[in-house]
Amino acid sequence: MTIVIGFEGSANKIGVGIVKDGIVLSNPRRTYITPAGQGFLPRDTARHHRRCVLDLTSEALELAAVHPLDIDCVAFTKGPGMGAPLVTVAIVARTLAQLWGRPLLGVNHCVGHIEMGRMVTGAHNPTVLYVSGGNTQVIAYSDRRYRIFGETIDVAVGNCLDRFARVLKISNDPSPGYNIEQMAKRGRVFVDLPYCVKGMDVSFSGILSHIEEAADTMIAAGTCTAEDLCYSLQETVFAMLVETTERAMAHGGSDQVLIVGGVGCNQRLQEMMRDMCDQRGATLFATDESFCIDNGAMIAQAGWEMFRAGQVTALEDSWITQRYRTDDVLVTWRAQP
Helix, strand or coil: CCEEEEEECCCCEEEEEEEECCEEEECCEEECCCCCCCCCCHHHHHHHHHHHHHHHHHHHHHHHCCCHHHCCEEEEEEECCCHHHHHHHHHHHHHHHHHHCCCEEEEEHHHHHHHHHHHHHCCCCCEEEEECCCCEEEEEEECCEEEEEEEECCCCHHHHHHHHHHHCCCCCCCCHHHHHHHHHCCCCCCCCCCCCEECCEECCHHHHHHHHHHHHHHHHHCCCCHHHHHHHHHHHHHHHHHHHHHHHHHHHCCCEEEEECHHHHCHHHHHHHHHHHHHHCCEEECCCHHHHCCCHHHHHHHHHHHHHCCCCECHHHCCCCCCCCHHHCCCCCCCCC
8 A cells, every 4th residue: 555645736736745655645836816818926825835735735645645755756746837826735745754764756737647548548558638738748658768759849838828818808717718618609700810720730829919910900890709719729739739649649540648747637629639539539628627637646656657656756866847747757567658
């Protein structure tokens, strides 16, 4: 029996999760929400995390009915992410590891999403679409690495959606992407937008610039509504993601797709991906907001896998990094399929 506590705080979510042998015992989370039309700054986000993290730790231990001495390993997000929030979480993890006399493990945030998705859904060896506010990657496992087949060459898809939400002054509660999804359901007119796939990579900055500039004029002229623009933006960027994912599946002979990351909660993205999978005789795996959105249990689960494979992070190596690619991680806990 191995119990791991995981700390996640790479962006505006702070979460503490406890996992025991593939079972999530607790997974409380808090979100830093800013006023409509505004994003979140690293300094303010870190301050929010500092206010919440100790109460969240106590809550996670209480919900899991676990004593600190029952913990076998303390895992934390090493990167990628925003510097100040990452430092906040790393300091807490280092301190608790020393107070409790337990080993420390720095976890790649992206790998945490993948391992959480694999554990929750039971996907064996899927092609992974990782979509969030900071990352957009098409991934497949090979030779002890999560290989990136394609990715955004500029902004992430979640960042594209979030920034358009600011243009429309859409509420950030519970999240701008969720509110865009709800507005898109009421859209009736499809507006042509730039569609930019370059080989296996995608680009969202041009689409974003175009719709940012055109939105107010089109809405004022009655050409379309805000709901129509949300609908059109979703349909366009999600089609790009489905195209590149299908191409990666064809290259690797895969018959499974796993969607992870905060944007993976989007029901329309899941519907479009499922249609593609049905046409190929493949299976789609996805989760709800409990596990798609950043959370502590995903860091605990990846830490559990790493710890059982013999990995630990020395205190002097427990620094954080804002740039930590998915394919930088040596995946020692998986066998070659």
